[in-house]
Amino acid sequence: MxxxxxxxxxxxxxxxxxxxxxxxxxxxxxxxxxxxxxxxxxxxxxxxxxxxxxxxxxxxxxxxxxxxxxxxxxxxxxxxxxHAHELECLACHKHIMIDECPVESFSRTLNKETGFVVTEHHLQLKGLCAECASHSDKSV
The missing domain is CATH 1.10.10.10 (Winged helix-like DNA-binding domain superfamily/Winged helix DNA-binding domain)
Incomplete structure (x- = not known):
């Protein structure tokens, strides 16, 4: 390819x-x-x-x-x-890919309401992975 x-x-x-x-x-x-x-x-x-x-x-x-x-x-x-979205740990900077796309239905709603056609997007959520969260009392 x-x-x-x-x-x-x-x-x-x-x-x-x-x-x-x-x-x-x-x-x-x-x-x-x-x-x-x-x-x-x-x-x-x-x-x-x-x-x-x-x-x-x-x-x-x-x-x-x-x-x-x-x-x-x-x-x-x-x-x-x-088209897989990601979670990023703010402590160790590990990236975890998520397969589900929460933006697809939102894009369809936007299209119906405004006529706007979403052609691409990127979703990145930041926080703490399970391992880092268990070692930290901080909330991010």
Whole structure:
């Protein structure tokens, strides 16, 4: 799929880009550019700036979602895996994917009431995972 995805987006197919897309395909959850870079064999000859530029190009072309917070980590994910939503632990930063989509019915309601057509969305809920919550008296 790597070559087909790149070609369908009008992106030149290179060895480096195929390696990056292959890593994205294997990841079932959002992944940072740093995590992708750490998966690349040194012998591939791919530097970090190539990883980041490729990810941004894929995001601009609509094949990858790019999420994160200002000043925080930025996560990338192929859109084919995108429709799972996530929980993020504020203590350990673990990401937990949830399969149910509470936004779908809300989108249909919005469409009926306003005519607005939601074409994509991302839902991220933040709090404490069970393990961190059991170690903390704090409420976030």
């Amino acid at each position: 790597k070559q087909e995805l790149l070609a369908s987006l009008g992106i030149k197919v290179t060895k480096q880009r195929k390696v990056i897309v292959a890593i994205l395909e294997k990841s079932k959850e959002p992944i940072t550019a740093e995590e992708i870079y750490s998966c690349i064999d040194v012998q591939e000859g791919i530097n970090f700036s190539t990883v980041y530029r490729t990810l941004n190009t894929l995001a601009e072309k609509g094949a990858v979602t790019k999420t994160g917070e200002p000043g925080g980590k930025i996560y990338f994910q192929l859109k084919e895996h995108h």
